[in-house]
Amino acid sequence: MYIPAFITEAEDYRRCARFHGHTCMGLTIGYLAAKLALERLGVSRADDEELVVIVENDACCCDAIQVLTGCTFGKGNFVFRDIGKMAFTFAHRDSGKSLRLVFNNAILAVPEAERRLADLIRDGKASAEDMRTYESVSEKRIDDLFAAGPEVFFSVEEVSGPLPPKASIAPSMSCSQCGELVMQTKLVQDGERMLCLDCTAQ
Numbered sequence: 237m238y239i240p241a242f243i244t245e246a247e248d249y250r251r252c253a254r255f256h257g258h259t260c261m262g263l264t265i266g267y268l269a270a271k272l273a274l275e276r277l278g279v280s281r282a283d284d285e286e287l288v289v290i291v292e293n294d295a296c297c298c299d300a301i302q303v304l305t306g307c308t309f310g311k312g313n314f315v316f317r318d319i320g321k322m323a324f325t326f327a328h329r330d331s332g333k334s335l336r337l338v339f340n341n342a343i344l345a346v347p348e349a350e351r352r353l354a355d356l357i358r359d360g361k362a363s364a365e366d367m368r369t370y371e372s373v374s375e376k377r378i379d380d381l382f383a384a385g386p387e388v389f390f391s392v393e394e395v396s397g398p399l400p401p402k403a404s405i406a407p408s409m410s411c412s413q414c415g416e417l418v419m420q421t422k423l424v425q426d427g428e429r430m431l432c433l434d435c436t437a438q
């Protein structure tokens with residue numbers, strides 16, 4: 237899929253692509269979401285836990301969001317709600333401000349004439365002229381879309397509500413059965429014994 241060079245050549249986009257492994261539309265959507273949210277919240281990348289991100293899918297977009305916001309799986313401030321929506325909440329603990337961005341799918345709709353050309357190409361019936369026309373109309377449409385700025389890609393609403401708690405660190409204890417060390421809060425009492433979740437399931 238074509239993505240304009242002014243996006244793919246940006247230094248921060250390149251960092252996202254390096255982390256993710258390739259460039260794709262999903263990564264680009266995450267990149268735009270993170271940029272828009274950070275700008276609207278007036279904050280930069282999180283060194284610690286001052287920012288929290290809640291993603292509602294686990295697709296390519298999530299990698300760009302981790303790179304740009306500094307909210308990561310490992311820091312515990314990157315929260316996955318497994319509900320399959322192209323939506324992301326960015327929360328700033330200090331200001332208490334939270335924004336939920338929902339991707340506006342309609343902007344990727346392909347006009348009829350362009351779709352007809354794409355069908356010809358797919359069916360192997362396109363002339364060289366058709367191919368050139370297709371390339372130029374589709375690139376022009378996508379260039380115009382990106383030139384309009386990240387705000388056309390999302391609806392943004394301010395949301396309130398409790399944020400996920402900060403990451404908790406608990407001491408580890410050995411599981412009474414397998415002997416492996418387990419964060420204490422994840423052990424389950426079984427009579428006299430303390431079991432890890434794997435051993436509990438057996």
Ligand SMILES: [Zn+2]
Pocket residue numbers: 256258259260262263296
């Ligand atoms: Zn991808």
Ligand SMILES: [Zn+2]
Pocket residue numbers: 411412413414415416431432433434435
């Ligand atoms: Zn165990």
